[in-house]
Amino acid sequence: MNVYFLGILFSIVFVAAVIDLMRRRLLLEQYSLFWLGMGLVIFLLSVFPGVLNSVAVVLGIFYAPSLLFFVGFLFMLLTMLQLTVTLSRLTTRSVRLVQEVAILRAELESGESKKTSERGGDTNDETVQDA
Amino acid sequence: MRDALVIIPALNEEKTVGGVIRSILDAAQEVDIVVVSDGSTDRTAEVAAAAGAYVISLTVNLGIGGAVQTGYRYAKQKGYLYAVQIDADGQHDPADLPRLLAEARMGDADMILGSRYVQKTAYRSSASRRMGMVLLAAFVHMAVGYAIKDTTSGYRVVNRRTIELFSSQYPMDYPEVEVLVLLHRYKMRVREVAVEMKERQAGVSSITMIKSMYYMFKVSLAILLEVLRGRPLKGEGRL
Numbered sequence: 506m507n508v509y510f511l512g513i514l515f516s517i518v519f520v521a522a523v524i525d526l527m528r529r530r531l532l533l534e535q536y537s538l539f540w541l542g543m544g545l546v547i548f549l550l551s552v553f554p555g556v557l558n559s560v561a562v563v564l565g566i567f568y569a570p571s572l573l574f575f576v577g578f579l580f581m582l583l584t585m586l587q588l589t590v591t592l593s594r595l596t597t598r599s600v601r602l603v604q605e606v607a608i609l610r611a612e613l614e615s616g617e618s619k620k621t622s623e624r625g626g627d628t629n630d631e632t633v634q635d636a
Numbered sequence: 637m638r639d640a641l642v643i644i645p646a647l648n649e650e651k652t653v654g655g656v657i658r659s660i661l662d663a664a665q666e667v668d669i670v671v672v673s674d675g676s677t678d679r680t681a682e683v684a685a686a687a688g689a690y691v692i693s694l695t696v697n698l699g700i701g702g703a704v705q706t707g708y709r710y711a712k713q714k715g716y717l718y719a720v721q722i723d724a725d726g727q728h729d730p731a732d733l734p735r736l737l738a739e740a741r742m743g744d745a746d747m748i749l750g751s752r753y754v755q756k757t758a759y760r761s762s763a764s765r766r767m768g769m770v771l772l773a774a775f776v777h778m779a780v781g782y783a784i785k786d787t788t789s790g791y792r793v794v795n796r797r798t799i800e801l802f803s804s805q806y807p808m809d810y811p812e813v814e815v816l817v818l819l820h821r822y823k824m825r826v827r828e829v830a831v832e833m834k835e836r837q838a839g840v841s842s843i844t845m846i847k848s849m850y851y852m853f854k855v856s857l858a859i860l861l862e863v864l865r866g867r868p869l870k871g872e873g874r875l
């Protein structure tokens with residue numbers, strides 16, 4: 506068993522794992538496309554290892570696997586940057602949600618005490634009309 | 637409903653918040669008060685409600701910026717024309733409030749800053765802290781093009797336009813200084829008015845000596861970023 510066969514095996518298992526995550530709705534389609542593409546790249550490089558060598562020669566890299574490390578590293582760096590951007594957006598959104606929920610709950614609690622004393626009939630009338 | 641809302645962000649300030657609310661109500665009758673309890677684990681919310689404030693309790697701790705912004709969002713939704721920020725620890729004297737509000741109603745500024753340094757007041761602080769403040773003031777001066785002496789003061793009155801801006805954009809941590817540059821970017825005007833500041837009545841400052849280096853770095857970076865942003869950007873602060 507050589508490294509190329511291992512690469513093919515890994516990429517197949519990887520894609521299967523991604524599809525399984527999508528199936529369970531644990532991974533959104535918008536993010537899964539990226540990972541499926543990644544699996545495809547690993548698969549192709551394992552099936553056609555010559556491609557890596559040719560590209561390395563063109564770029565003037567003597568040791569072809571170092572090209573793999575270089576590209577892989579840059580790729581991971583960009584992916585992580587993208588992830589923290591996404592994380593920042595999620596943080597902003599959850600902050601906004603906490604704020605709005607707190608405001609609404611305060612209104613609800615102050616409104617309930619008011620409703621019973623001041624305008625108790627209002628909501629009931631509307632329900633009767635609807636029915 | 638009155639046209640001015642006092643916003644008091646509070647994190648576990650049960651000892652002081654009640655007194656602050658009562659002295660505000662004594663000093664200024666024409667204001668509503670909202671206390672934003674930032675995930676307090678003590679009786680801050682109950683004490684504040686009992687003292688006559690409207691209380692908004694955040695389920696999780698958002699930090700000072702997120703808590704204050706909650707107050708501004710409430711002010712926006714309820715249509716208040718002016719919003720006042722006062723600390724819950726009692727270092728801001730509510731006796732100054734009617735005067736600050738009157739200054740805001742003059743309409744020449746989008747934010748009135750209660751300042752310790754405009755005239756001689758009784759406030760004193762440590763040498764290193766003063767040096768940090770002078771440095772920040774110099775940075776802000778460079779960024780906005782005019783002098784603001786007390787950049788870290790948390791005692792502020794803003795108008796409707798600023799309420800709307802803060803509802804969508806407000807820095808999450810250490811907001812005081814950054815906000816000044818933010819306002820400048822939106823061509824909004826800050827004016828300082830002298831106030832008295834007292835020593836904290838209880839609790840400790842959120843800025844300890846160990847954190848002060850980080851504070852200086854973070855705030856300086858925030859100022860630099862605001863300058864780099866230049867004019868209001870497309871899609872800025874999109875959710």
